[in-house]
Amino acid sequence: MDNLKQLIREIPDWPKPGILFYDITTLMKDQAGLAAVIAGLQTAVKPEDVDAVIGIEARGFFFAPTVAHALGKGFIPVRKPKKLPAATESVEYALEYGTDKLEIHRDAIQPGQRILIVDDVLATGGTAAAVAQLVEKLGGRVAGLAFVIELDFLNGRQKLNGHHIHSLLHY
Ligand code: AMP
Numbered sequence: 001m002d003n004l005k006q007l008i009r010e011i012p013d014w015p016k017p018g019i020l021f022y023d024i025t026t027l028m029k030d031q032a033g034l035a036a037v038i039a040g041l042q043t044a045v046k047p048e049d050v051d052a053v054i055g056i057e058a059r060g061f062f063f064a065p066t067v068a069h070a071l072g073k074g075f076i077p078v079r080k081p082k083k084l085p086a087a088t089e090s091v092e093y094a095l096e097y098g099t100d101k102l103e104i105h106r107d108a109i110q111p112g113q114r115i116l117i118v119d120d121v122l123a124t125g126g127t128a129a130a131v132a133q134l135v136e137k138l139g140g141r142v143a144g145l146a147f148v149i150e151l152d153f154l155n156g157r158q159k160l161n162g163h164h165i166h167s168l169l170h171y
Contacts, residue, residue: 001040001168007033008149008169022149022171024120028062037063037148037168042070044116044146044166051113051143052076056102056131057083059120067118067146076108076115078131089137093130102127104134111139122147122167125156132163 007030009023027033041063050073055064057079068075081090081101088103109115115135122128122145132142142163150156150167157165 001036004033004036005169022121024059024062024148027148038066038070040168041067041118041146041148041166045071045144045164047071047073049114049143050116052109053116053118054078054104054131054135056117056119056127060118062120063148064118067116071116073116076104078102078104078134089134091130091134091137093126095126100127102130102134104138106138109135109138109140113140114143115140116143117145118147119145120148122150122156122165124154125159128156129159129161132160 004027007027009026011021011023014021027037050071052074053064053068053071054076055061057077065075081103084103084105087106089106090101090103092099092101117128117131119128128145135142144164144166145160147167149169149171152170
């Protein structure tokens with residue numbers, strides 16, 4: 001897995017000074033790299049332990065539908081505000097400055113359904129924790145969370161209440 005790191009482009013001071021941005025577009029355009037990522041993410045859970053897969057807008061959408069398909073499940077989008085057309089449930093979460101909001105269709109998850117959450121990077125964990133809350137608000141259960149990259153030094157997992165976390169690469 002660690003040879004995948006060579007395919008990830010590191011951009012210092014983007015989108016602002018002090019952030020080292022991990023650009024996964026260079027990994028995704030590599031056929032073997034993309035195949036390895038999808039194969040790795042789908043081992044986060046056994047197919048029999050999950051009912052559906054959530055992707056978080058926007059970079060989670062790069063992977064989640066393919067992972068869902070590989071597991072033989074459906075895909076559910078969690079989107080930024082005012083994008084979903086039917087009745088939604090929403091969650092607000094803290095950013096470094098201010099707050100942000102994410103939404104899901106209220107009928108996307110049935111009570112008791114087990115959900116795998118997929119995103120590209122686990123950083124502070126704020127986004128993933130908010131999505132886990134959305135799942136639970138709708139009566140679903142978090143079967144696990146899968147990330148391409150986990151930034152260990154930011155301790156994002158501490159926000160995820162002991163949920164099962166599967167990260168392919170650690171920095
Ligand atoms: P967080 O809520 O802090 O865990 O941030 C998660 C989101 O921010 C992920 O969906 C990533 O897309 C993005 N992100 C945060 N830090 C980075 C980084 N250093 N490189 C690339 N993406 C990042």
